[in-house]
Amino acid sequence: MNPVLAVVAPLSVGFLVPLVHIFKKRHTGMSVIISAGICSVVSAVVALSGWDGVAVTMGGWTPELGISLMVDRLSGAFLLLAATGFPISLACSMESFGYSPWRFYVLFFLSWGAVNGIILTGDLFNMFVFFEIFSVAAYLMVSYPPRSWQAVEASFKYLIFGTVGAMFLLLGIAYSFMATGQLNLGILSQMMASVPPVTLSVIGGCLVVGLFVKSGTAPTHFWLPDAHSSAQTSVSALLSGVLVKVSVYALIRLSFLLFFPVMREVFSVILFLGTLSVILGHLMAFQQEDIKRLLAYSTVAQIGTILIGVGCASSFGVSAAVYHCFNHMTAKMGLFLVAGALAEDRASRDISHMSGLWAHRPLFVAAFALFAVSLAGIPPFSGFMSKWLLLLASTKEGHIVPALAIVAGTVVSSAYYLKVLRAFFSPSETPVPHRRPRPVSGRLVALLSVLCVLLAAAPFIPGASSVLFSVGDSAVDGASYRDVVLGK
Amino acid sequence: MSFNPDVLSLVMVFLAIFMTFCSSLYGGRRTLPRLVAPCAFCLCACLASIADDWLLFIVFLELSSIALVFMVGEKDRDTARYYLYTQLAGGGILLVATALGSVRGFSIPMGPVPEGVFPLFVLGLGVKAALPGLHFWLPKTHSQAPAEASALLSGYAVKMGIYGLFRIVLSSSTVLMSLGALMAIWGAVMGPFQSDAKRLLAYSTLSQLGFMVAAISTGTELGRIAALAHLISHALAKGLLFFSAGGLEKIWGTRDLALTGPTFRSHRWMFFAFLIGALSMAGLPLSPGAWSKGLIKLSLEGHDLILLALTLSGVGTSLSLCKMGYYGFLKPFYGAEKRSIPGVVPLCSGFSMALMCLAILSLGALPPFRPVGSSLSSVLPAMVGLSLFVLIPVPFRPLSRPKDVEDMVPCLGDLFSRFVSSVRKLHSGNLVAYLFTLVTVAFVVLNFLQNAMKTLRR
Amino acid sequence: MIHVSYGCAIAIFCIGLYTLITKRNLFKTVIGLSIMEGGVLLFMVASGFIPEAGPPLLPMVGGSVNPLPHTFPLTAIVIGASDVALALAYIIKIHRHYGTVDVDKIRGLRG
Incomplete structure (x- = not known):
């Protein structure tokens, strides 16, 4: 299937939602659900049909002039991730907001289209444009009911950081255009070898810093805990589960295509900041009283864990990182959904107030325990599998400190998740004040738990593990990318 | 896999x-x-x-x-x-x-x-x-x-x-052997000064683990067999001792040897169970402890310092077991006679202890290989320990406990929490400070890459 | 000559960064963002310059400068405008809650 459809479908839904709202108000909800299903299916089909590499260039131009869209295994994997994460978040937001806030759904589909665009595009400037569409939509979604001051302040910080990051990204793009006269990633990857080293270092530095800011790597992570904890539950789940992964995708794509052969130092930077994120994120999460803030800092740490895999600069490392992306998405989305529901029942996000919830919603708490254990990396759950692969990847390249950081992170994260679980299981004198039925959230959490368990089994299925490792190969292999994009 | x-x-x-x-x-x-x-x-x-x-x-x-x-x-x-x-x-x-x-x-x-x-x-x-x-x-x-x-x-x-x-030590390793000896000595030194019955047993465990580590690190076949034998005999004996310490806790409501009383009067069988465990641990002939300790000492022939350390640690083991037996079962330290007996040991615990005793006794009767000379060698330190306890009882009264590595853990925890709270202070909520960090990171990254590429060009 | 314009662009970018990290007024922060953006755009426009070439107009006489980099800033300007507009809207909201635009006082989310 033509990759363009994966971008066009969500974008056009985004623009159709207001029209439906104006002309057929009663059908808004139903049409949003159906179109989300369609978008998800289209993305999945695009990902699977383009598994071995498909590229189109828009408007009948040659790749040198036009904008290419291209699917290979790496982008296919991330497309699948987005196609899973977005509908889950949409279902959750439909449950909590209802059908009426059509403005929210416009933003939602815009960001979905932009995310697919970032994943599919083969053009550097186009990537920047999609990044900005997705960022602006994300700023607005964070502050979605713009009534709470926390959400507005968090959004503002996110916006300032995101824009500064975008400026660095744009500067890097401008430099690379100036140096080569090209924006197509396939051609750029060929021409990077002829760029003078100092210019190359400026390009690399600007691009990498911009993507660090966008993905919330320490020490440029300051916006992330604010934004992820102040947003509504479904948006937090989306941000942590999918949106930060997109920046990670861009980082993998750009660093391997542009700098893998010519400037390996970029990977040292990624590895170093990834390790720093792991340490800082876990230490900060350890001290949080607010459950959503705790989860947000844990996201910082998990992004760091993923970046360690990327920073190993090996196909194995990227495969492990992608696997961890999936594990983190299922577990963290589940954690945010459960935490949001329980916090709403308790009318407080303070962990010390969260007592008596085991008696109140046993299944939610059990699912929380599953996700937490998985994310902390206790065997034999999915987080352990990916962390083990990451440990292998980083030690194979001879990096011990990141491996030790991952392990220490496991200890610290088991400490803070245990703190939360202890609060959940402790008996409470006061009854839980609210109990809204949550059929949709319950099913989503069940779905995510099943996914979490299945992901843990993935490395043992021979076919699945070879698929996983081929993802890493496709990320590292710049030549095959060029072959697909340039149509050889 | x-x-x-x-x-x-x-x-x-x-x-x-x-x-x-x-x-x-x-x-x-x-x-x-x-x-x-x-x-x-x-x-x-x-x-x-x-x-x-x-x-x-x-x-x-x-x-x-x-x-x-x-x-x-x-x-x-x-x-x-x-x-x-x-x-x-x-x-x-x-x-x-x-x-x-x-x-x-x-x-x-x-x-x-x-x-x-x-x-x-x-x-x-x-x-x-x-x-x-x-x-x-x-x-x-x-x-x-x-x-x-x-x-x-x-x-x-x-x-x-x-x-x-x-599994990993297959050849002789002096470092590991001296670590084992140090462990044995450390446990034996700390053990007799504990007032908590189970802490005392824990230090004795430490000391016996030292025996095993020393035996394994000889790297010989005999050493491995000796360590395995000691592993089994120690598991049985120490399990039994912990069970009797648990019985003391159930009876007196405390593990503090200063507060336990004459258990012997009410629970005679438990004292005998304790005795079997303690004697096996100290290495009385015909017990599995003697068998395994003898094997260990045999395997360490030629390493005189290590042997000396292990023999000395036998004194400590015997001292600490004497202390537990004396203050826990025979004579109260304070006026514990006046205390009423709050609890009883349930029957199933008795069965379990009896089973352990049986296992120890049958293992003591069975061992196929019994080096007599060296099994007698562990009697001497045991007797020395006993006589030390009888002659100079004052230092071994259940009063306080000495400091150990674990007392550093709260200090380290303090340091850690101070460090993490200082990290937390960096997240001050001030946008300008955040942006300053961002810009600094950007310049550091750019500078690093530029330097790296410059050196590459040369 | 072209180096002067590159230098200018980078200088403007750095002035924007300097504004961001020194000014405590939220409006000035946003102004700093705009300045940074201006610097990058100038940089892109300047990169299309080819010495001794004419404007890219038909009919072509001799060489002409590269017109492609001039189209990027158009998109980037639109994006920048939306960012700035959104930021200003947020500042209004923040001012309603805090009653100030001083960065040091807007620290509700921390730790």
């Missing part, structure tokens, strides 16, 4: 099943959820000991520790957490070591590990087996846990670390 049982692992499996059975019998009638943890422990421990590669071993070791955490947590949550974190850290170090060692594939087969990662393996296994300095978790956990969990901890869980050492 597969399972491949050999003789060593089969011995471990039998031991695991026996110890778990005894300790659940000791715990008495239990609800279903409380039965799950011992069963899970037993299963994971068995799987760990028959695992054929290190990854599988570590995974099941961790899982068995986690099952044990639940057992410890029945009584004391804080200790359970403390135990969990130390075990996770140890397992994590082992995982990193395994990852480093596996050049190709996903794991290293069970057995000797590459030269380069050997120290890291010793470090990770050292946390599990409480090597000196890494033993900070052992006394606290052993003393605060319920008796059945302590018996499993001391009788089996720490032995998994020893089992790991069995």
